[in-house]
Amino acid sequence: MASSSIRLLSYTFLLTSVTASAHAQSSEELAKKLSNPIASLISVPFQFNYDHGYGPEDGDKTTLNIQPVIPISINEDWNLISRTILPVTWQDDIAGPSGEQFGLGDTLQSFFLSPAKPTESGIIWGVGPVFLLPTGTNDLLGSGKWGAGPTGVALKQDGPWTVGILANHVWSFAGESDRVDVSSTYLQPFISYTTPDAWTFALNTESTYDWESDDWSVPINFTVSKLVTVDKQPISLQAGVRYWASAPENGPEGLGFRVSITFLFPK
Template identity: 60%
Template sequence: MSKHRAPARLLAVTSLMTLTGNAIAAEKSSAELAKQLANPVAALISVPFQYNYDENIGPDDKGTRHTLNIQPVIPVDISEDWNMISRTILPVIDQTDIAPGSGNQTGTGDVLQSLFFSPKAPTQNGWILGAGPAFLLPTGSDDLLTADKWGIGPTAVALKQSGPWTYGALVNHIASVAGKDDRDDISSTFVQPFLTYGTPNGVTFGINSESTYDWKGDEGAVPVNFQINKVSKFGKQMVQYGAGLRYWAQSTEAGPEGWAFRLNFVLLYPK
C-alpha cells in the first residue's frame, strides 16, 4: 500500500464517521423534540400553526369553515421546581353559509388563553401534571365569529411518557362571567384524551379527540383526529410539520359532519 494512500483513506473514514455521527445526533435531537411536543406542558418554546377544514355545517349542511389556529407556547421558569406554561389559541377563520343567508365571514375568533403551573419533575409513578386557569377573550371580529362573552375556568393536564409512547388527557371548563347581555351565556367543557407514538427519526403518529359539551345547549361534539408529524431542520430552524384526518363521530345540531382534515406546522425554539 502506498504511504500516500493510507492517510487519504484514514481521512475518508474519519469524515464518514463524522457525517454518520452528525446524522445520528440530528435524529436523536429530532426524536427528543418530537417527544417534547407530545407533552403540552414541556419546557419548549414553540409556535404552532394549525389549519383545519370542516364542512357540512349548519341546518342545511351547506356551510364550510377554514380555521388557522395560531398557538404560541411559552414556558416560564418560576422557581427551582416549577414552570408556568402559557398556551394561547388565536383562531383566524374564513367561513361561508354556516347559517341560511349568513354569507361569508373572515376574521379573528375568540382567544383562549391557558396558564399551566407544572412541576418540573414527574411524580414517582412517572406522571407529568399541570393545572391552572383558562380565559376566554371576546376578540372575534364579526358577530358570527365571537361569543361576545368573557369567560374563565380551570384547566388541567395529566400525561405519561413511557418509551416511544405518550398518553394522557387535557381538560378545561369555561363559564362566561361578563359580556353582552343579548348573547347566550357559556358553560362549556373540553376534553382531549391523546395517544402518541414516536419513532427514532422524529416521526410521530397520534390519535386524539377534542370533545366539547355545551351545558347550556345540552349538546356535545366528538371529533376524532388521526395525525402524522415529522420534526426536521429547515436551514437553522427546527420545525415540525404534518397532516391528518378528522372524523366527526358526534356533532352539534348545526356543527360540522363527516370527514375533515388538518395541516400542522410548528416553529421550534429549543433551549
C-alpha cells in the same frame, strides 16, 4: 501512507455517523416534546382546519389557529406554561343562508403551573386557569362573553409513546347580556408514537360538551407529523383527517382536514 489514509477515512466515517446519530436523537427528542402540551419548549404552531356540513345549507368553515406556547421558568422546581389559541376564521352559510364572515374568533388563554421534572412514576402534569377573551369580530365568530375556569393536563412518555389528557371548563361571567351564556367542558385524550427519525403518528379527540344546549361535539383526529430543519430552524409539518363522531344538529358532519406548521425554538 495507505494505512494512515485508511485510518483517517475510518475516523471521518465514525465522526459522521456519531454526528448524524446525535442529530437524529435531537430531532426525535424535539418531536416527542411536541407531543407534550406543557413541554419546556417555545413553539409557535399555525394550524389550519377545514370542516363542512354546517346547518341546512351545508356551510363550510376554515380556521387558522395561531397557538404560541411559551414556558417560563419560575425556579429550578417549577415552570409556568402559557398556551394561547387565537382563531382566524373564514366561514360561509354556517347558520343557514348567513353569507360569509371573515375575522377573529374568541381567544382562549391557558396557564399551567407544572413541576420542572416528572414524578417518580413518570407522570408529567400541570394545572391552572383558563380564560375566554371576547375577541370575535362578528356575532357568528365569537360568543361576546368573558369566561374563566380551571384547566389541567396529565401525561406519560414511555419510550416512543405519549399518552395523556388535557381538559378545561369555561363559564362566562360577563359580556353582552343578549348573548347565550357559556358553560362548556373540553376533553382531549391523546396518544402518539414518535419514530427515531422524528415521524409522529397521533390520535386524539377534541370533545366539547355545551352545558347550555346539552350538546356534544366530538371530532376524532388522526395526524402524521415530521420534524425537519430548514436553515437551522426546526419545523414540524403535520397533516391529518378528522371524523365528526358527534356534533350539534347544525354542526359539522363527516370528514374534516387539518394541516399545520410549527416553528420550534429550543433552548
